[in-house]
Amino acid sequence: MKQMDGVCVRDCTRCDALVASRSQIVNGVGPADADLLFVGEGPGATEDEQGAPFVGRSGSVLDEALAEAGVGRDAVRITNCVRCRPPDNRDPHADELDNCRDFLEHEIDVVDPTILVTLGKVPSEHLLDRSVAITNESGTVVDHRLGGRSRRVLLSMHPAATLYDRSQREGFFATIASAVELAGLNDAGRGDGGAASEKSGGQSRLGEF
């Protein structure tokens, strides 16, 4: 892919508004063969400034949840649906998500994670191609075709939800712990595929929250 260097995008100008608002393209970070891949919405102000995803307050919550699950940030890969900061922190528009989709699908293909975690409503709806009630569906595992092959996807609320509503913290931390188990990154996750039990239709619930 001409604009990609491995799993990183260089010099892309597909989205006029985002090219105007970004300081730099924010590519994914972490091992290119990670078992656990997080996909967020897009860079915010801190990410745009530092050139890495999830490095602001939300990133601190994600780091904390990973640490509590026994895993460091450097063991996982973290990327976004769009790689350039939308103006005024608005949601990315549908055409911008579409513009960036082949970059994301290429990254997913290369990384080939055991489990992909969508962080929030926007990446969940974008990758599953349907509406998602993320508060209700957070913690759900689905098998979904992405880039020509089936992927195991764990839906999660955005870590920022725990900043706005402290009562969401326990559920978010439980979802991240499940992601670590499903990826086989801790002892509890090896052998039995983690805490999620299969249901018919390829879906399972990881607790009610």
Ligand code: SF4
């Ligand atoms: S968001 Fe993606 S497609 Fe749009 S300009 Fe940035 S890198 Fe290119």
